Amino acid sequence: MKPYTFAQSQVILSEMSDEIALKLAGTHQLAQELNLSIHYDEKTFGLVSNVDEVEIDRFGRKRPHSIRKSIELPHPTNANSVIRKALQQLFDDYVDPRYLIRRITITAEEVIDEMVADDFQEYEQTDFFLQNNPRGHSKYDEQREMDCQNAILTIKDRFGQNAIYKAMDLQEISMTRRRNLQIGGHLA
Numbered sequence: 600m601k602p603y604t605f606a607q608s609q610v611i612l613s614e615m616s617d618e619i620a621l622k623l624a625g626t627h628q629l630a631q632e633l634n635l636s637i638h639y640d641e642k643t644f645g646l647v648s649n650v651d652e653v654e655i656d657r658f659g660r661k662r663p664h665s666i667r668k669s670i671e672l673p674h675p676t677n678a679n680s681v682i683r684k685a686l687q688q689l690f691d692d693y694v695d696p697r698y699l700i701r702r703i704t705i706t707a708e709e710v711i712d713e714m715v716a717d718d719f720q721e722y723e724q725t726d727f728f729l730q731n732n733p734r735g736h737s738k739y740d741e742q743r744e745m746d747c748q749n750a751i752l753t754i755k756d757r758f759g760q761n762a763i764y765k766a767m768d769l770q771e772i773s774m775t776r777r778r779n780l781q782i783g784g785h786l787a
Contacts, residue, residue, distance in 0.1 A: 600774075602640035602699035607772045612690055614768065614775045615705050616683040621755075623677035623707060624748040627714075630707035631675045633682065635689045639663040640701040647697045662701075668693050675711055678741045679748060 603611060623630055641662045644650065652664035670685045686705065694700070754763050760779035768775045 602642050602701050603772065604699065605694065605696035608637075608694070608700045608703065609687070609690065610767055610770060610772055611703055611774055612686055612705075613683060614773060615703060616686050617679055617765070618775070619705055619707055620677055620679035620682045621748055621752060623710070624745060625752050627712060628707075628710045629675035629677050629713055630672060630682070631709035631711065632669055632671050632707075633685055633689075634667065634669040634704075634706045634708055635686055635693075636702075636704040636706075637666040637690075637694055637700055638702040638704075639665065639695075640699040643698045646699065650698075663695070663698050666693050669708065675709075676741065677713075677748070678744045680744060681741070 619630075619633075638656075639662050641656070641660045643663050644661070650663045653661050654664045656662050668689050670689050672681060672685055676682070751763055761776055764775060767773060
């Protein structure tokens with residue numbers, strides 16, 4: 600719709616990570632890798648004088664060079680906290696905070712069915728002194744989170760996409776509620 604600043608784009612990224620996690624949970628699939636594409640806006644040249652790399656967009660306009668990065672998840676999952684943390688890490692590591700962002704694209708790669716993932720169960724050593732495992736996220740916490748995601752999906756299926764949302768979705772820059780009212784990118 601319009602170019603977003605670095606901070607505004609972080610809100611959009613959080614919303615998109617919620618959506619992709621719910622879509623994966625709704626289809627009973629787990630992602631092993633995530634891809635993030637960031638396309639900058641041409642208006643960046645009005646704010647930043649020294650842009651390193653430039654490309655021509657599909658409309659023939661100059662803009663800062665887009666970013667396409669991927670990250671492998673620690674294990675196949677559809678848990679929102681793991682997905683959000685991985686995407687936020689990519690965003691913070693590679694996106695230039697001075698540039699205006701026009702488009703964000705997230706894709707889940709190497710997607711497998713939940714039933715297939717049960718065959719490749721991962722075992723870990725328990726620790727009496729740590730509440731979470733060394734990776735910082737216990738299997739119990741992740742299962743609990745996935746159960747909450749399934750409850751959210753049930754509510755949304757019964758009462759509509761805007762029946763339940765997070766506080767960040769109430770911000771003016773938020774796109775989730777607006778996107779839920781669209782059909783094919785157009786207002787319904």
